[in-house]
Amino acid sequence: MAMLRGRGYASVNYPTGMNLGGDPSQALIHSTTMGNFVVSLSSVDVGQGLKTVITQCAAETLGLPCENVIIDTADTDTGPHCMGTFASRGTHRVGNAVIMAAEEARQVMLEVAAEELEVDAADLEPDGTGYIRLKGAVEKKIHVSEVALAAHFKRGRTISGRGIFLKEKSDPVPETGEMDPDSCQAHACTVADVEVDDETGEVRVLELHNVYEIGRALNPAIATQQVEGGAWMGMSHALFETTEPYYPLRDHGPASFTEYLIPGPADIPVQESVFLERPAASGPYGAKGIGEMTANPPIAAIANAIFDACGVRVDTMPFTPERVLRGLDALRSGDRAAESTSS
Amino acid sequence: MASQVIALVVNDEEREFIAKPGTSLLSGLRDSLGLTAAKRGCAQGGCGACTVLVDGKAVLSCLLAVETINGATVRTLEGVAADGQLDEVQSAFLDGFATQCGFCTPGMIMAAEALLDRNPDPGEDEVAEAISGNHCRCTGYRPIMNAIVDAARRRREARAAAGAPARVSEEVA
Structure with missing residues (x-):
């Protein structure tokens, strides 16, 4: 009896968004009296970090610090329309809409600043710290809070902007099947190192090495967390999770998502994650979606690593000790027909 | 059984509230004392989001009937940075x-x-x-x-x- 080591590899191409019957998201942005910019959305942050990334997109476009951006979202009664948080679309769709809205608001901000400074708006630029400065004469400047006050109480201007990103509906060409279903595709691969106990059938994932090409990682810390948390979920799909019973009676299996087994902190592998940044033309500052794809490649990589370790070709998730042992038994008995563990 | 007054030392403060029999410590903290740092995740002891310290030990507050720890010392996340300094x-x-x-x-x-x-x-x-x-x-x-x-x-x-x-x-x- 032995602990058998193996290495497996798998890749994924993953679409950012889908075209549905047309897939839009909208954003509205306006300045408060004190020069903070409220971004109104109905897009939902379920913990993936959308509000953080949208704050970055708005601040970058306005040329202001992130502290000047307030995200007001997830009330579909009052926010402008968003199709939702799915299909790895949030950063791409909402980011593009927010950039469009922020560009319009920035133009008004510069126009009001120009009137206050008695210069041409085209000669002004925000410096990223809260001031708007005359290009080439940096001592001539005005703070965004003064611009906002002047707009509200002196000049009767709304510093605001509207944005929408629409992925138009795309029907397949009947003759060829050709269509344009997504906005761009992200690419990734994972290499898994596993250890298989040929006595118990238990599989342990030792290491996961992830490489992701996701356009631009707008927030590298969140992107890394998404890759490694997603890889953990993939490992969980591969080895642990099922709501289907292992035994004939359904009573013996977990009946809901609160009861099934998932890997805990003692089950985690060492992970290494690398990004290749090739900005996407359609993405906000080049970003592609990264949400769903991260759970995909670890599953096939682990299956391939199990094959490399012990010769068992598992094809039904999760790769439980029982399924691995059945595969090993089949190999040992030389029963090639029963080698698949799918039965 | 009638409701009873529960007295706890929560984050170094003496607190009292009235609880029906079987009320969980989590419910007492969140619903009676307004301390919402401890989270109600699964409410059946499976997720740990409700973990607080009772007399220094980590417990699942969703599973603990509060009348069984009357008089205990409880620490929640609110009490960890009570002076405004992160620990x-x-x-x-x-x-x-x-x-x-x-x-x-x-x-x-x-x-x-x-x-x-x-x-x-x-x-x-x-x-x-x-x-x-x-x-x-x-x-x-x-x-x-x-x-x-x-x-x-x-x-x-x-x-x-x-x-x-x-x-x-x-x-x-």
């Missing part, structure tokens, strides 16, 4: 980006506080065991485990520099 565990979580959506974080931090008080220098296996009752669905656990090891180091160094005993509870005793 070593919180700082290490922040610096190590050991949160993502944040729902598990209060329970993780309280489980870590209990661990560091009984073991100021835990190994990775001991950290894993200490948070094995706490689910995280975002991070894959690695940043959380790293943060707890880092917090232990920060606390050992801070307490050694201050000439304090390694365990916070030894000061009280």
Whole structure:
């Protein structure tokens, strides 16, 4: 009896968004009296970090610090329309809409600043710290809070902007099947190192090495967390999770998502994650979606690593000790027909 | 059975509230005392998001009938940075980006506080065991485990520099 080591590899191409019957998201942005910019959305942050990334997109476009951006979202009664948080679309769709809205608001901000400074708006630029400065004469400047006050109480201007990103509906060409279903595709691969106990059938994932090409990682810390948390979920799909019973009676299996087994902190592998940044033309500052794809490649990589370790070709998730042992038994008995563990 | 007055020392303050029989400590904290850091996740002891300290031990507050601990000393996440200063565990979580959506974080931090008080220098296996009752669905656990090891180091160094005993509870005793 032995602990058998193996290495497996798998890749994924993953679409950012889908075209549905047309897939839009909208954003509205306006300045408060004190020069903070409220971004109104109905897009939902379920913990993936959308509000953080949208704050970055708005601040970058306005040329202001992130502290000047307030995200007001997830009330579909009052926010402008968003199709939702799915299909790895949030950063791409909402980011593009927010950039469009922020560009319009920035133009008004510069126009009001120009009137206050008695210069041409085209000669002004925000410096990223809260001031708007005359290009080439940096001592001539005005703070965004003064611009906002002047707009509200002196000049009767709304510093605001509207944005929408629409992925138009795309029907397949009947003759060829050709269509344009997504906005761009992200690419990734994972290499898994596993250890298989040929006595118990238990599989342990030792290491996961992830490489992701996701356009631009707008927030590298969140992107890394998404890759490694997603890889953990993939490992969980591969080895642990099922709501289907292992035994004939359904009573013996977990009946809901609160009861099934998932890997805990003692089950985690060492992970290494690398990004290749090739900005996407359609993405906000080049970003592609990264949400769903991260759970995909670890599953096939682990299956391939199990094959490399012990010769068992598992094809039904999760790769439980029982399924691995059945595969090993089949190999040992030389029963090639029963080698698949799918039965 | 009638409702009864429950008296607890919560985050160093004497608090009283009326509870029906079977009321969980979590419900008492959240619904009667307005302390919402401890989260109601699964409400059946499976996720650990409701973890608080009762007399220094990490417990699942959703499973604990509050009348059975009348008079106990309770610490929640609100009591960890009561003076507005993040402690070593919180700082290490922040610096190590050991949160993502944040729902598990209060329970993780309280489980870590209990661990560091009984073991100021835990190994990775001991950290894993200490948070094995706490689910995280975002991070894959690695940043959380790293943060707890880092917090232990920060606390050992801070307490050694201050000439304090390694365990916070030894000061009280």
